[in-house]
Amino acid sequence: MIANYHTLHALITEWQTSLIGCTLEDAWSQERDELSLAFTSRDSTRTVRIGVRLPLLFIVCGDGYARARRNVTTLFEQAIGKRLETLRIADRDRMILLGLSGGVAFHVSLFGPHANVFLVENDRILTAFRNDSALAGSAPPTPRPAPDPDTCAAFEVRWRPKDNSIAQTVCRACPLFDRTLGIEAAVRAGLDPHGTDDVIPDDLQALFHAVEAVRRALFIPAPRIYRGEKGAPLFSLIALEHARNLQEETFDTVSKAVREGVRRSLAHQRFRELFDPLGKALEHAAKQYDRRVQRMKEELSRKSRAARYETWGHLLTAQAHNIPRGAEEASLENLFAEGKRITVPLDPALTAIENAQVFYDRARRTRVARETAENRMAETEKAVQEVQSLLDALRATASLRALRSFRKEQADRLARFLPDSEQENKRIPFRVFRLPEGYEVWVGRNARQNDELTFRHAQKHDLWMHARGVSGVHAVLRLPHRNAVPGNAIVQQAASIAAWFSKARGSNLVPVMVTERKYVRKAKGAPPGAVTVERETVVLVEPGLPGNAS
Secondary structure, rough: OOOHHHHHHHHHHHHHHHHHOOEEEEEEEEEEEEEEEEEOOOEEEEEEEEEEEEEEEEEEEEEEOOOOOOOOOEEEOOOOOEEEEEOOOOOOOOOOEEOOOOEEEEEOOOOOOOOEEEEEOOOEEEEEEOOHHHHOOOOOOOOOOOOOOOOOOOOOOOOOOOOOEEEHHHHHHHOOOOOOHHHHHHHHHOOHHHHOOOOOOOHHHHHHHHHHHHHHHOOOOOOOEEEEEHOOOEEOOOOOOOOOOOOOEOOHHHHHHHHHHHHHHHHHHHHHHHHHHHHHHHHHHHHHHHHHHHHHHHOOOOOOHHHHHHHHOOOHHHHHHHOOOOOEEEEEOOOOOOOEEEEOOOOOOOOOHHHHHHHHHHHHHHHHHHHHHHHHHHHHHHHHHHHHHHHHHHHOOOOOOHHHHHHHHOHHHHHHHHHOOHHHHHHEEEEEEEHHHHHHHEEEEOHHHHHHHHHHHHHOEEEEEOOOOOEEEEEEEEEEOOOOOOOOOHHHHHHHHHHHOOOOOOOOOOEEEEEEHEEEEEOOOOOOOOOEEEOEEEEEEEEOOOOOOO
């Protein structure tokens, strides 16, 4: 609930005395979809950081001013030097308003996939942090107070069962509640938050009273962070009954708790981005090896045919004089079982002795194959144990630092069980550069390949790059999944590669456009490689290669 309305309200209340009257000293972005605003007073500087990218929207404030020296874009220059005169949150809406001197204001919208920051004057957007080209000059979003039923009757009117969970329907009835608060209200009412929302009237009244109790608690913040499932941090503005069995840490201010919650959430997000693909690959390998062992055991449990082939060879050799050439089978006395006969299939094109030799060869090959299979099964069983030990060690990692150490220390062992990236790269017609933490950059070699890379191979959530204002290649930073957030260093390395394969290679610094692939369009009839780009950001980088092209 870091971006919940009640949390934002508590934050703004705390910041009133420390921020109002300060002057906006600087505004910049050095992380993707994150804006920093530095406010200074006579004796201090405080930096407000705003994240507008799902799955984690946030606004935090901390002491100090730490702007990187390189690859940073200065933003909202019209507002720099102006004094912060008002700071408030819209009524029952997640829109924060920072009024500056001179009649301009920042509008911070912290909800949904289109979260954004706007600099507004005379009810028109001067500059937008995201998608500025499309939004500049338009009217800013209007705050919309969310319904907040304060009587049982109003709550019952908004209770509309749709075969969802009780917690989900609580959130629909009370839009200012998020999932955490919805679960808490259900638990305090003595109900299963995941149970059906088709509740009886008495339970509905109990739910309303629980909602009221939670709401009252929210106006007396007692911020804390719980250690949730798989180590995920769970921030809460109040003590949670449904999390009482979890490890918790309390804080004396909402601002400190939110700042720490954001830090831990970003670290956990990065941890899952590295952990999940690795765990999935090892689990897949473990299942494959286990299936191989089961198939081998099943095959080896069957009686070997080598003895039968060898017996047939002996009988054919001993009774060859009784077998006419051209026969397709022979009924022979079984010299190894007195009084019994045995039918042996023959190749009519061969003599009896030649047929016997065929069976001897089959017996030998069958024995060799069985011995090989037994050795292979032993090796496969060993591989099962090894991949399981790696899985156990991986699951024991609980921090990003431990995970990175595990990947580095076990690199050679892991390589055996992970997909063969070398073979994969041979099937990819583009230049491929591998970056730290498992990221890859794919680079087109010509205009035709640029189109193929951008519109056939790149995923919509991959980061597309191109040197700005000069001809060059299309470069794509491949993301492991749609919610992956590569660090600033990874983005810069990818942009440096894009700059290297451009006409600006000889420049000290090259501006490189960066946007999600879904914002790159191909105009009808446009020549190969020509595209239209929207919602791009620009990073300044030195052209260069990591030295691992494939």
